[in-house]
Amino acid sequence: MSKTSLDELPAEGGRGNGPLLDVDNLHVEFATRAGVVRAVNGVSYSLNPGETVAVLGESGSGKSVTAQAIMGILDVPPARIPQGEVRFHGTDLLKLSEEARTQVRGQRIAMIFQDALSALNPVFTVGWQISEMFRVHRGMSKRDGMKKAVELMDKVRIPAAKQRVNDYPHQFSGGMRQRIMIAMAIALDPEVLIADEPTTALDVTVQAQIMELLAELQRESNMGMILITHDLGVVADVADKIAVMYAGRIVENASVHDIYKAPAHPYTKGLLESIPRVDLKGHELYAIKGLPPNLLDMPTGCAFHPRCPYRQDDCVTDAPPLYEIGGTRNSACHYWREVLDGDQG
Amino acid sequence: MATKGERILEVRDLVKHFPLTQGIVMKRQIGAIKAVDGVSFDLDRGETLGIVGESGCGKSTLAKVLMALERPTSGSVMINGKDIAKARGAELKRMRRNIQMVMQDPYTSLNPRMTVGDIIGEPYDIHTEVAPKGDRARKVQELLEVVGLNPDHINRYPHQFSGGQRQRIGIARGLALQPEVIVCDEPVSALDVSIQAQVINLLERLQNEFNLAYIFIAHDLSVVRHISDRVAVMYLGKVVEIGNDVDIYDKPAHPYAQALLSAVPVPDPEGREQRERIILQGDPPSPANPPSGCRFRTRCWKAQEICATEEPLLQIRPGTTHESACHFAETHDVVHVN
Numbered sequence: 110m111s112k113t114s115l116d117e118l119p120a121e122g123g124r125g126n127g128p129l130l131d132v133d134n135l136h137v138e139f140a141t142r143a144g145v146v147r148a149v150n151g152v153s154y155s156l157n158p159g160e161t162v163a164v165l166g167e168s169g170s171g172k173s174v175t176a177q178a179i180m181g182i183l184d185v186p187p188a189r190i191p192q193g194e195v196r197f198h199g200t201d202l203l204k205l206s207e208e209a210r211t212q213v214r215g216q217r218i219a220m221i222f223q224d225a226l227s228a229l230n231p232v233f234t235v236g237w238q239i240s241e242m243f244r245v246h247r248g249m250s251k252r253d254g255m256k257k258a259v260e261l262m263d264k265v266r267i268p269a270a271k272q273r274v275n276d277y278p279h280q281f282s283g284g285m286r287q288r289i290m291i292a293m294a295i296a297l298d299p300e301v302l303i304a305d306e307p308t309t310a311l312d313v314t315v316q317a318q319i320m321e322l323l324a325e326l327q328r329e330s331n332m333g334m335i336l337i338t339h340d341l342g343v344v345a346d347v348a349d350k351i352a353v354m355y356a357g358r359i360v361e362n363a364s365v366h367d368i369y370k371a372p373a374h375p376y377t378k379g380l381l382e383s384i385p386r387v388d389l390k391g392h393e394l395y396a397i398k399g400l401p402p403n404l405l406d407m408p409t410g411c412a413f414h415p416r417c418p419y420r421q422d423d424c425v426t427d428a429p430p431l432y433e434i435g436g437t438r439n440s441a442c443h444y445w446r447e448v449l450d451g452d453q454g
Numbered sequence: 455m456a457t458k459g460e461r462i463l464e465v466r467d468l469v470k471h472f473p474l475t476q477g478i479v480m481k482r483q484i485g486a487i488k489a490v491d492g493v494s495f496d497l498d499r500g501e502t503l504g505i506v507g508e509s510g511c512g513k514s515t516l517a518k519v520l521m522a523l524e525r526p527t528s529g530s531v532m533i534n535g536k537d538i539a540k541a542r543g544a545e546l547k548r549m550r551r552n553i554q555m556v557m558q559d560p561y562t563s564l565n566p567r568m569t570v571g572d573i574i575g576e577p578y579d580i581h582t583e584v585a586p587k588g589d590r591a592r593k594v595q596e597l598l599e600v601v602g603l604n605p606d607h608i609n610r611y612p613h614q615f616s617g618g619q620r621q622r623i624g625i626a627r628g629l630a631l632q633p634e635v636i637v638c639d640e641p642v643s644a645l646d647v648s649i650q651a652q653v654i655n656l657l658e659r660l661q662n663e664f665n666l667a668y669i670f671i672a673h674d675l676s677v678v679r680h681i682s683d684r685v686a687v688m689y690l691g692k693v694v695e696i697g698n699d700v701d702i703y704d705k706p707a708h709p710y711a712q713a714l715l716s717a718v719p720v721p722d723p724e725g726r727e728q729r730e731r732i733i734l735q736g737d738p739p740s741p742a743n744p745p746s747g748c749r750f751r752t753r754c755w756k757a758q759e760i761c762a763t764e765e766p767l768l769q770i771r772p773g774t775t776h777e778s779a780c781h782f783a784e785t786h787d788v789v790h791v792n
């Protein structure tokens with residue numbers, strides 16, 4: 110396997126062929142004492158400039174591990190990527206040298222994390238941490254870097270940025286810390302922003318502020334955004350496309366409008382039906398029965414079969430491929446037609 | 455069993471201030487965090503009161519005072535006509551049987567070194583009269599069955615269960631003493647969507663079966679609407695609006711309630727560009743130093759001079775159907791306007 114060099118990547122703003130970012134059949138496994146954990150088992154989704162792709166799935170479904178693989182921040186070992194490609198402007202990032210990846214990471218693909226407090230360094234001021242991006246990657250002086258930091262804090266609407274640039278992370282509220290992390294992530298004008306549950310720990314009022322800010326930054330710079338979340342409301346509000354994950358796999362890829370109108374996988378359908386609705390008050394909520402599988406002891410065939418109301422005999426033996434079901438839609442279900450038609454299994 | 459509709463809980467002018475101190479050896483009180491600052495409401499048997507509001511607004515403190523885990527600074531919590539806030543000793547113990555709690559975090563609220571049987575049966579150590587020694591295992595197994603767990607798993611440890619199952623263990627424990635009121639503080643927030651629905655259905659089933667009254671604290675407003683008969687909206691230690699679910703969700707009258715509801719993402723992408731969103735600026739002020747007059751005025755787009763000088767009381771306002779604490783209360787359906 111020859112190492113591709115960074116030269117093959119088009120310069121910033123340049124266009125390669127195909128999507129901006131293309132995750133193709135990605136696999137990630139971890140060596141643990143209890144055995145090999147296959148955390149990601151074939152994930153594919155793509156992202157275009159200016160687009161928002163929501164990655165939806167429950168805890169442990171592999172959303173964050175996929176993001177870490179795209180960023181190149183997995184610990185290898187115990188992690189291993191036995192299969193798959195992550196193409197950025199058509200170049201497979203997984204084949205780049207570590208130096209070349211460092212050029213991409215943070216500069217062209219940036220990430221914000223769920224827990225801002227632990228992602229920020231408690232012993233440095235926020236201004237120092239934001240300006241570090243400019244000192245390290247742009248060779249700026251301390252003074253110019255700090256100026257930039259104030260500009261960015263203004264941009265993410267931290268009140269009185271000039272006065273607060275020398276404060277430490279713990280002196281800010283949860284919402285403001287999240288803004289500071291966003292400031293660091295957008296500092297170098299990335300083309301792709303990966304936001305891993307950026308608002309899960311926040312109140313709905315603060316969540317609304319942050320989501321509005323992200324949308325505005327995205328409109329300004331046309332960056333593509335991968336939004337990892339388990340909130341079906343947030344997805345409906347901001348996503349263009351959705352990738353639904355279950356037990357390390359993509360089970361459905363679709364546009365936001367298609368999926369909410371008519372899901373093509375029983376898991377997606379179950380999730381949407383379990384949302385409390387006003388007209389169903391006083392009735393039992395629909396609940397997907399059972400539990401998500403243990404990755405060390407995966408069900409045979411389709412991983413969803415023990416919980417699936419559409420299950421047939423072949424589901425227990427044959428794992429469904431990610432079927433193309435028209436346009437850019439995919440479903441990993443043998444019986445996607447029945448699900449789409451709404452015939453209860 | 456008592457009939458539905460009878461008053462079980464009466465909360466009046468409840469206040470809980472935490473002293474703010476300075477100095478390590480010689481502590482001086484320099485102020486107070488007004489976590490709960492004059493809260494009143496009633497709850498009937500078989501009824502659910504939802505409580506919503508931003509983090510830090512006093513929901514969990516209110517829950518702890520209701521449970522008599524914290525003593526209020528002033529005010530009363532009458533359970534069946536007796537004030538648990540003033541009860542002591544044997545009487546407090548007896549009253550506590552009647553009000554139990556289910557906590558937010560199924561991962562940390564259960565002692566990892568105790569078996570499920572010991573966790574659920576622990577309340578019987580204190581209230582031996584409910585389950586004599588020889589009867590305990592059978593009672594615990596009954597409870598496991600009631601919450602949909604396998605009674606044979608009585609000797610397992612919490613780590614052997616999933617989050618949703620652990621929350622069921624917490625619920626079984628809350629039911630052990632056959633209380634009439636259960637305070638649920640974010641009981642499903644830590645759970646995945648597919649598991650949340652299972653736990654909510656369980657809570658509703660148990661309510662019907664045992665005519666339980668619930669105080670249901672949660673930040674997911676659609677879950678609160680689903681389960682609640684009435685809803686109270688809190689801001690900085692006070693209830694700013696209270697009413698039945700239709701009043702609050704379809705006819706909110708207080709600007710904060712309107713902002714809160716409009717911030718909730720709607721799980722339907724159709725018409726999302728047209729949806730009204732009131733984005734509040736900034737964070738809530740510190741409860742150690744709340745604004746004069748109306749506490750919401752520093753973030754309110756309707757504030758006038760009177761809002762800084764005169765505190766708006768929680769009452770039914772002209773043109774509205776339920777109580778709100780705003781001088782300029784005005785019904786506005788933020789969720790459904792296009």
Ligand SMILES: Nc1ncnc2c1ncn2[C@@H]1O[C@H](COP(=O)(O)OP(=O)(O)OP(=O)(O)O)[C@@H](O)[C@H]1O
Pocket residue numbers: 139140141146148166167168169170171172173174175187339404
């Ligand atoms: N370093 C590691 N070693 C072993 N297993 C791991 C490691 N990191 C993650 N995993 C496992 O991989 C699976 C996927 O984890 P991941 O963090 O991607 O989940 P997620 O979808 O982001 O969930 P959440 O919504 O809880 O953040 C989980 O079962 C997790 O326990």
Ligand SMILES: Nc1ncnc2c1ncn2[C@@H]1O[C@H](COP(=O)(O)OP(=O)(O)O)[C@@H](O)[C@H]1O
Pocket residue numbers: 472487488489507508509510511512513514515516741
């Ligand atoms: N034991 C305590 N000592 C001092 N302040 C406290 C204590 N418990 C809670 N508070 C403060 O009281 C306010 C309300 O807290 P809480 O009731 O936990 O809010 P909520 O549950 O609505 O998020 C917060 O400002 C919180 O920091």
Ligand code: SF4
Pocket residue numbers: 374375376411412413414417418419420421424429441442443444445
């Ligand atoms: S393949 Fe079979 S078990 Fe899997 S989701 Fe489809 S119908 Fe259900």
Ligand code: SF4
Pocket residue numbers: 708709710748749750751752754755756757758761766779780781782783
């Ligand atoms: S009383 Fe005044 S400040 Fe308070 S909510 Fe009403 S209009 Fe706003």
Ligand SMILES: [Mg+2]
Pocket residue numbers: 172173174305
């Ligand atoms: Mg994650």
Ligand SMILES: [Mg+2]
Pocket residue numbers: 513514
């Ligand atoms: Mg709380």
